[in-house]
Amino acid sequence: MSERKNDEFISYELKEFKLFEPLFRWARKKSLWIVAFCTGCGGIEMPPLATARYDFERFGIMPNPAPRMGDLFLITGYVTPKTLKRIIITYEMMQDPKYVLAHGSCPINGGVYWDSYNVVKQLDKYIPIDVAIAGCMPRAEAVMQGIMDIIRKIENGEADGWKRYRENYEWYRKNQDELFGEGWREKDAKRWLAWL
Amino acid sequence: MFDWKLALEAIGMVIYATFMGFIFMGIERKAMARIQRRIGPPIYQPIIDTLKLLGKKESVSHGLIYDFGPVFALGASITALLFIPIANFQLFSSNADLIVVAYLLEVPMLGIMLGAMSSGNPYSALGVQRGLLTMVAMQLPYGLALIALIQHWGTFKLSNIVALQQVHGWSITVPALLLAFIVFDIVFQALLGLEPFDIVSAPAEISMGPMVEYGGKHAALLFTQHAVQLFAETAFFAVLFLGGASNLLELLVKQIAVLFIAIFVASIYPRFTIDQAAKFFWKWPTIIGIIAVLLTM
Numbered sequence: 001m002s003e004r005k006n007d008e009f010i011s012y013e014l015k016e017f018k019l020f021e022p023l024f025r026w027a028r029k030k031s032l033w034i035v036a037f038c039t040g041c042g043g044i045e046m047p048p049l050a051t052a053r054y055d056f057e058r059f060g061i062m063p064n065p066a067p068r069m070g071d072l073f074l075i076t077g078y079v080t081p082k083t084l085k086r087i088i089i090t091y092e093m094m095q096d097p098k099y100v101l102a103h104g105s106c107p108i109n110g111g112v113y114w115d116s117y118n119v120v121k122q123l124d125k126y127i128p129i130d131v132a133i134a135g136c137m138p139r140a141e142a143v144m145q146g147i148m149d150i151i152r153k154i155e156n157g158e159a160d161g162w163k164r165y166r167e168n169y170e171w172y173r174k175n176q177d178e179l180f181g182e183g184w185r186e187k188d189a190k191r192w193l194a195w196l
Numbered sequence: 197m198f199d200w201k202l203a204l205e206a207i208g209m210v211i212y213a214t215f216m217g218f219i220f221m222g223i224e225r226k227a228m229a230r231i232q233r234r235i236g237p238p239i240y241q242p243i244i245d246t247l248k249l250l251g252k253k254e255s256v257s258h259g260l261i262y263d264f265g266p267v268f269a270l271g272a273s274i275t276a277l278l279f280i281p282i283a284n285f286q287l288f289s290s291n292a293d294l295i296v297v298a299y300l301l302e303v304p305m306l307g308i309m310l311g312a313m314s315s316g317n318p319y320s321a322l323g324v325q326r327g328l329l330t331m332v333a334m335q336l337p338y339g340l341a342l343i344a345l346i347q348h349w350g351t352f353k354l355s356n357i358v359a360l361q362q363v364h365g366w367s368i369t370v371p372a373l374l375l376a377f378i379v380f381d382i383v384f385q386a387l388l389g390l391e392p393f394d395i396v397s398a399p400a401e402i403s404m405g406p407m408v409e410y411g412g413k414h415a416a417l418l419f420t421q422h423a424v425q426l427f428a429e430t431a432f433f434a435v436l437f438l439g440g441a442s443n444l445l446e447l448l449v450k451q452i453a454v455l456f457i458a459i460f461v462a463s464i465y466p467r468f469t470i471d472q473a474a475k476f477f478w479k480w481p482t483i484i485g486i487i488a489v490l491l492t493m
Contacts, residue, residue: 024250052232057229060241065400065404068412095255
């Protein structure tokens with residue numbers, strides 16, 4: 001997969017918009033809207049980022065509670081199977097292109113919950129992560145650095161988590177089904193999202 | 197006989213209004229940020245946001261009415277814009293265009309609600325319910341302010357009101373109309389969906405209210421609609437109370453003055469709940485409005 005160039009992936013965009021792709025890429029990096037899934041202890045790092053001290057709005061980043069409009073999905077802390085169901089559904093509700101930023105050690109390898117029976121050790125098996133920030137808990141500067149990394153990756157076209165999710169959907173689906181059992185979408189997600 | 201000059205003028209006006217509306221939205225965000233001692237986004241940030249939303253690779257649709265809602269809202273906003281005399285240019289004119297504009301400015305909210313309801317999301321439904329209640333609550337003071345104005349100037353035509361203000365001084369120099377101005381300014385806050393009355397799209401409370409299901413190109417259309425709406429509403433305010441304008445620059449200064457009043461009020465007041473808002477609208481603005489109407493009799 002790595003020898004294929006980035007643009008040779010299955011093209012999801014319309015042919016007419018191909019011409020404007022550089023413009024859209026510029027706009028995407030300048031306006032990231034955050035859907036923050038504040039699990040665990042990372043949520044408390046968000047207020048300093050949004051308020052006068054670090055002020056991420058100067059880069060056009062805006063907290064946005066609606067997943068349909070969001071671009072950047074923040075997962076701030078450990079993930080249990082119960083929250084993972086919600087994370088997957090929210091991730092699938094977001095519209096392409098979408099990026100995932102994982103805070104802290106817990107989504108990478110379990111962190112301090114390395115031997116817990118009820119924590120998902122490796123989030124990357126279930127949804128694709130674009131940038132992960134190590135640390136327990138990363139400070140606001142580190143989160144800012146992670147967001148800058150995302151912006152740099154969007155600029156280069158390397159932030160392709162949403163493409164990987166489409167390419168390898170069966171693999172991700174298999175991992176999810178192994179954890180939750182077959183048919184969890186029909187059983188649980190239909191109950192939460194009855195209008196879909 | 198097709199009038200090319202008029203058509204070009206209308207298209208130019210819509211493009212200018214959209215662009216300036218985006219800049220107004222940027223000014224709004226920048227000023228809010230400066231008041232909170234932040235640096236804030238660049239002034240053209242809403243244009244970037246709209247471009248990004250247009251560049252989304254997929255856009256979920258929930259059916260025909262869902263797609264129709266934003267188009268309906270945008271159409272109503274543009275129609276309202278073309279009825280307002282913007283610096284000697286007014287495409288449509290009728291004997292009662294004040295009433296037409298006053299109600300066309302409320303139609304976009306109905307369009308958004310039409311689309312939002314058809315998505316079936318419970319947050320949308322809650323937002324729509326709150327929006328309709330706010331609209332019902334603000335009708336009474338809104339109507340009273342306009343009645344006071346019409347009664348004083350004795351005409352329903354916007355261009356006549358502008359002409360009369362050029363001769364006799366601005367509306368706000370008349371004591372009775374100053375009261376009407378205060379009422380209209382309170383209602384204006386609700387029309388723009390700003391802070392004391394941003395119950396409709398209460399961001400931390402019910403997600404984004406009616407907009408929660410919209411994403412991608414639909415949301416870009418709604419952003420454009422909001423820009424045109426912002427321009428039209430500030431222009432309507434300037435025409436009614438600040439003496440209109442003879443050129444675009446004068447109008448721009450008045451519009452920005454109106455916008456800054458709204459921003460300053462929005463940045464210091466917290467949000468009402470829906471029952472408090474309705475109670476407020478039917479108490480103080482209504483009383484002031486009735487006094488204004490009685491004074492103009």
